[in-house]
Amino acid sequence: MNAKHRILLVEDHTLLRIGLRALLCQIQDFEVVGEAANGREAIGAIKELSPEIVLMDLTMPEMNGMEAITQIKERYPQVGILVLTLHRSEEYIHESLKAGANGYILKDATHEELCIAIRSVLSGKTYLSPDISNKVVRVFLAGGKSASLAFAWESVTSRERQVLKMVAEGCANKIIAAYLSLSIKTVEKHRSNLMRKLDLHNASMLTAFAIGKGLLSGDSSSASDPSAGLVQRQDGVI
Amino acid sequence: MNAKHRILLVEDHTLLRIGLRALLCQIQDFEVVGEAANGREAIGAIKELSPEIVLMDLTMPEMNGMEAITQIKERYPQVGILVLTLHRSEEYIHESLKAGANGYILKDATHEELCIAIRSVLSGKTYLSPDISNKVVRVFLAGGKSASLAFAWESVTSRERQVLKMVAEGCANKIIAAYLSLSIKTVEKHRSNLMRKLDLHNASMLTAFAIGKGLLSGDSSSASDPSAGLVQRQDGVI
DNA sequence: ATGGAAATGCGGGTTAATACGTAGACTAGT
DNA sequence: ACTAGTCTACGTATTAACCCGCATTTCCAT
Numbered sequence: 001m002n003a004k005h006r007i008l009l010v011e012d013h014t015l016l017r018i019g020l021r022a023l024l025c026q027i028q029d030f031e032v033v034g035e036a037a038n039g040r041e042a043i044g045a046i047k048e049l050s051p052e053i054v055l056m057d058l059t060m061p062e063m064n065g066m067e068a069i070t071q072i073k074e075r076y077p078q079v080g081i082l083v084l085t086l087h088r089s090e091e092y093i094h095e096s097l098k099a100g101a102n103g104y105i106l107k108d109a110t111h112e113e114l115c116i117a118i119r120s121v122l123s124g125k126t127y128l129s130p131d132i133s134n135k136v137v138r139v140f141l142a143g144g145k146s147a148s149l150a151f152a153w154e155s156v157t158s159r160e161r162q163v164l165k166m167v168a169e170g171c172a173n174k175i176i177a178a179y180l181s182l183s184i185k186t187v188e189k190h191r192s193n194l195m196r197k198l199d200l201h202n203a204s205m206l207t208a209f210a211i212g213k214g215l216l217s218g219d220s221s222s223a224s225d226p227s228a229g230l231v232q233r234q235d236g237v238i
Numbered sequence: 239m240n241a242k243h244r245i246l247l248v249e250d251h252t253l254l255r256i257g258l259r260a261l262l263c264q265i266q267d268f269e270v271v272g273e274a275a276n277g278r279e280a281i282g283a284i285k286e287l288s289p290e291i292v293l294m295d296l297t298m299p300e301m302n303g304m305e306a307i308t309q310i311k312e313r314y315p316q317v318g319i320l321v322l323t324l325h326r327s328e329e330y331i332h333e334s335l336k337a338g339a340n341g342y343i344l345k346d347a348t349h350e351e352l353c354i355a356i357r358s359v360l361s362g363k364t365y366l367s368p369d370i371s372n373k374v375v376r377v378f379l380a381g382g383k384s385a386s387l388a389f390a391w392e393s394v395t396s397r398e399r400q401v402l403k404m405v406a407e408g409c410a411n412k413i414i415a416a417y418l419s420l421s422i423k424t425v426e427k428h429r430s431n432l433m434r435k436l437d438l439h440n441a442s443m444l445t446a447f448a449i450g451k452g453l454l455s456g457d458s459s460s461a462s463d464p465s466a467g468l469v470q471r472q473d474g475v476i
Numbered sequence: 477a478t479g480g481a482a483a484t485g486c487g488g489g490t491t492a493a494t495a496c497g498t499a500g501a502c503t504a505g506t
Numbered sequence: 507a508c509t510a511g512t513c514t515a516c517g518t519a520t521t522a523a524c525c526c527g528c529a530t531t532t533c534c535a536t
Contacts, residue, residue, distance in 0.1 A: 013324060013345040015352060019257020026260065086251065107251040114253060157512065170443035185515050205408035207445040395482060424484050
């Protein structure tokens with residue numbers, strides 16, 4: 001009866017990780033048995049430490065949260081996964097829940113909410129932050145309409161993603177064609193297909209979409225670095 | 239000699255804030271005298287609590303860190319300000335230091351580094367994370383070349399920013415002209431001036447820049463989700 | 477007051493992007 | 507062998523974007 005609940009923290013921001021540990025250790029029946037700074041470490045840590053629940057960030061180097069969740073749920077389906085992130089977008093929520101997350105809570109939650117969320121997941125329930133559950137409910141009421149965007153995205157082929165990435169980086173069709181050894185006409189076709197599939201109607205929208213998708217500049221910190229996405233490929237020298 | 243150093247936490251992510259409090263309270267001579275979730279609250283808290291040092295995030299609602307630092311240093315120049323953020327971009331570093339920050343540390347720093355940074359600022363020194371000081375030195379060696387982007391941005395007029403925002407939202411010139419009651423030619427001119435000033439050469443680059451600058455309120459998913467404006471309250475546990 | 481910057485607007489011209497239709501080559505699955 | 511999907515590519519046409527110079531008005535600061 002004295003056994004503490006074993007918690008694993010997966011979070012790349014060291015200070016937040018240590019802070020969370022300090023916070024959770026104050027709770028009588030919680031025990032932080034380990035920490036990991038990315039998805040790969042997390043999987044190793046689960047094998048070794050067999051925690052009951054994992055608190056997981058989504059945007060991390062090496063292996064991101066979504067992939068990690070998928071792999072963890074494949075190998076250790078009994079482990080509860082509570083996503084702890086700052087991302088409010090339906091994109092992340094949808095992907096996380098689809099990957100098998102048992103809860104989704106925001107980093108601006110309170111201490112109390114975190115505890116409630118952890119206990120919910122420990123007892124087998126699914127916990128969503130109020131903001132998050134609003135979105136989920138709204139999509140549910142809308143008949144999963146916005147899931148159509150996720151569906152549309154899955155219909156985008158890898159070649160098209162490649163083109164999308166370069167478009168978002170500011171490359172002109174001519175540059176993309178040269179870089180990928182294609183005809184401009186082909187690039188235009190890919191671009192046109194992208195816009196049709198995603199229901200976007202110009203280069204700006206494609207760029208905003210790609211950035212939101214995280215196609216540019218791996219980590220979230222440099223996602224808000226104005227100079228990060230603007231690579232020097234516009235020079236045209238390949 | 240038993241007086242503890244008075245610390246104020248300014249950070250919008252509640253969990254990190256509480257975690258930091260728990261962390262810093264473990265140090266003998268540190269005392270967290272207050273917390274604030276944005277710049278406006280921070281200024282009020284300083285007036286009331288007169289801390290020696292402020293740990294401040296940069297990206298916050300209501301009033302962001304940069305503005306807050308400027309105002310705090312105007313009114314309470316004796317208060318040390320240590321920026322604690324996840325942003326590694328020269329943009330933020332430059333702006334923060336220019337506004338008067340006494341230190342700049344990243345959220346993936348360790349517990350020990352945080353303590354060292356706080357003590358450095360308390361003793362009147364300037365502390366920069368190793369990664370950060372590297373960048374500062376590099377820019378210094380390059381003769382401040384990359385500060386040119388920050389300078390360029392300041393030369394962008396408010397009307398141009400307005401146009402930039404709409405361009406990044408995917409609006410065509412015609413739409414922008416109608417919305418702002420302008421001639422298409424004028425919009426084209428603003429757009430052209432923006433591209434010249436910022437050294438960007440098409441709509442995609444403008445969009446990426448604007449998103450990096452945080453000119454767009456919503457994320458990409460809500461940008462392509464027409465129903466994203468609706469909100470409703472709902473209980474957390476489902 | 478007078479110069480400078482900002483905002484607005486036009487003309488003329490070039491280039492790039494977008495829309496739409498068509499179609500061959502290739503791959504993978506049935 | 508047949509089918510479906512993707513990647514590739516072209517043609518044609520329209521629209522939007524981009525570049526350059528110039529002019530006007532307003533407003534602010536020296």
